[in-house]
Amino acid sequence: MSYGLVCQQCKEPLQLDASLVDLAPSAYDMIAATLPSSAPYSHGSGDLQQQDSISSKSTWKRTKSSALVNTGAPPLSPRAQGKQPQRNSPLPNESFVVLQDSVIHAIQPPPVYPLKAKGHAPKARNDTTIAQTPPTAKPVEPEPDSPSPLSHHLRSTARLFNLLSTRTEIDHPLCAECTQILLTNLRKQLEETKKERDGYIAFEKEVRKEREREAQGMTKEEALKKIEKLRQEEQLAIEQLRDAERERDQLDEELRSLEQDEKALEAEEAEFWRSHNDQLLAVEQQNAQLATLRAAYAADAATLERLEKTNVYNDAFCIGHDGVFGTINGLRLGRVPGVPVEWAEINAAWGQTLLLLYIIARKLDYTFENYRLIPMGSFSRIEKTAGDKASYELYGSGDLHFGRLLHNRRFDIAMVAFLDCLKHLMDHIKVQDPGVDFPHQLV
Numbered sequence: 291m292s293y294g295l296v297c298q299q300c301k302e303p304l305q306l307d308a309s310l311v312d313l314a315p316s317a318y319d320m321i322a323a324t325l326p327s328s329a330p331y332s333h334g335s336g337d338l339q340q341q342d343s344i345s346s347k348s349t350w351k352r353t354k355s356s357a358l359v360n361t362g363a364p365p366l367s368p369r370a371q372g373k374q375p376q377r378n379s380p381l382p383n384e385s386f387v388v389l390q391d392s393v394i395h396a397i398q399p400p401p402v403y404p405l406k407a408k409g410h411a412p413k414a415r416n417d418t419t420i421a422q423t424p425p426t427a428k429p430v431e432p433e434p435d436s437p438s439p440l441s442h443h444l445r446s447t448a449r450l451f452n453l454l455s456t457r458t459e460i461d462h463p464l465c466a467e468c469t470q471i472l473l474t475n476l477r478k479q480l481e482e483t484k485k486e487r488d489g490y491i492a493f494e495k496e497v498r499k500e501r502e503r504e505a506q507g508m509t510k511e512e513a514l515k516k517i518e519k520l521r522q523e524e525q526l527a528i529e530q531l532r533d534a535e536r537e538r539d540q541l542d543e544e545l546r547s548l549e550q551d552e553k554a555l556e557a558e559e560a561e562f563w564r565s566h567n568d569q570l571l572a573v574e575q576q577n578a579q580l581a582t583l584r585a586a587y588a589a590d591a592a593t594l595e596r597l598e599k600t601n602v603y604n605d606a607f608c609i610g611h612d613g614v615f616g617t618i619n620g621l622r623l624g625r626v627p628g629v630p631v632e633w634a635e636i637n638a639a640w641g642q643t644l645l646l647l648y649i650i651a652r653k654l655d656y657t658f659e660n661y662r663l664i665p666m667g668s669f670s671r672i673e674k675t676a677g678d679k680a681s682y683e684l685y686g687s688g689d690l691h692f693g694r695l696l697h698n699r700r701f702d703i704a705m706v707a708f709l710d711c712l713k714h715l716m717d718h719i720k721v722q723d724p725g726v727d728f729p730h731q732l733v
Contacts, residue, residue, distance in 0.1 A: 298461035299468040310447050318446050325457045607646045618642045637668040637685035644670045644684055647712060656718050658711050672707045682707060 295304040454462040460472060608619050615622040615631070621639035625631040645665040651658065664671045670684045682704035713732040720726060 295463055297463065297465040297468055298455075299464060302465050304463055304465055306447065310450075315446070318450060321450065322453055325453060603646070603649075607642060618646070633686055634668065640684045641665060641667040641670045644672070644708065647708070647715065651711075651715055654715075654718065654722075656715060658714060661707050661711050663711065672704045672711075674707070684708065 295306065296302060297304055451462045464472065610617050612622055613629075614626060615624055615629075617623065618639055619642055621635050621642060622631050623636065623639040623643065625636065644663055648663045648665050651663070658675075660674060660676045662673045662675050664673060668685055671681050672684055673679065673681045680700075682700045684701065684704040686698060686701045709732060716728055716732065
């Protein structure tokens with residue numbers, strides 16, 4: 291039977307153990323006597339004790355909540371949900387009151403009272419809830435001399451829970467799980483307290499030994515020996531300190547020297563890299579200039595080769611042939627019976643031929659001995675510089691009259707003079723360069 295009791299920590303329904311239901315008054319008094327009495331609060335320590343009580347309760351609540359969170363339990367654990375009132379007998383490990391062995395052995399077996407009515411005690415404390423009359427139970431009038439045994443036992447149990455709650459730092463009743471967590475927490479506190487106790491005991495032993503040594507004391511000679519020994523140790527420590535200071539000064543001096551050397555090396559390195567960069571820039575500039583010169587040289591060489599292959603005389607005086615006729619710049623030089631050629635074309639061709647001979651002679655800086663060339667296009671002439679200094683026309687006409695006959699005579703002499711001048715120029719070229727071979731010979 292649960293009688294409407296819930297755990298004061300997890301709020302799960304509880305089922306009282308049979309030993310608590312049938313708790314005798316003498317057993318109740320014995321349990322109450324074994325509980326720690328609530329100490330009165332003094333003005334100086336009341337706040338501190340209240341703070342300790344509050345901190346202990348908060349620690350217990352945090353431990354309980356962390357245990358529930360770590361286990362991932364819902365508000366009602368499966369074990370609490372499985373606590374059904376139709377179980378025949380509650381398990382002993384589900385009790386929510388922890389009793390010492392001496393108290394349990396001292397409890398007398400409770401007397402058996404007949405159950406006349408199933409009444410329930412009223413609400414005894416703020417945190418303890420007791421259910422009222424069940425809806426199925428029929429109320430029975432209690433005897434006026436003695437109250438109902440069940441309600442009396444429930445009131446005794448409620449008072450016991452109230453007493454436990456006021457005498458301890460934890461509210462009661464508690465379920466088995468919350469009791470187990472409480473025991474674990476108390477065991478941890480016990481272990482910590484034992485460690486503190488061991489520390490205090492060791493410290494107390496050290497203090498006692500120190501006091502014993504001080505109580506025993508030392509003789510004057512022992513004190514002097516100890517003082518002398520301490521002075522020697524002090525002197526040795528001072529010497530070691532001085533050696534260490536001298537060594538430190540020496541190391542500081544070496545460090546300063548090394549720092550100066552490092553700065554000099556850094557400056558030298560910076561100067562080296564600066565000169566290296568300048569040299570690289572100069573090399574790059576020289577390479578760029580060399581590439582430019584090589585490109586210009588290649589272009590000039592190509593231009594020179596093209597110019598060497600170019601003959602201005604071939605371009606200005608294109609000499610060729612047209613059938614049986616020799617041509618210069620497309621002008622036929624001569625005529626045959628079957629092919630009539632105009633005299634204007636012939637005269638222009640002779641003018642080009644005389645101009646070419648004149649230019650070659652001037653290019654070679656050669657002066658003809660007996661003749662002077664006068665190129666005048668279609669009306670070119672050749673003057674004789676020796677003798678009668680006659681002038682011969684190097685052009686002809688198709689007119690048939692007496693004067694033209696004399697003109698044609700001078701035209702013939704001019705052609706002969708042209709050939710004579712050409713032969714003298716060829717001889718002069720062979721004298722200058724014997725390796726020159728002309729394609730035609732003049733006799």
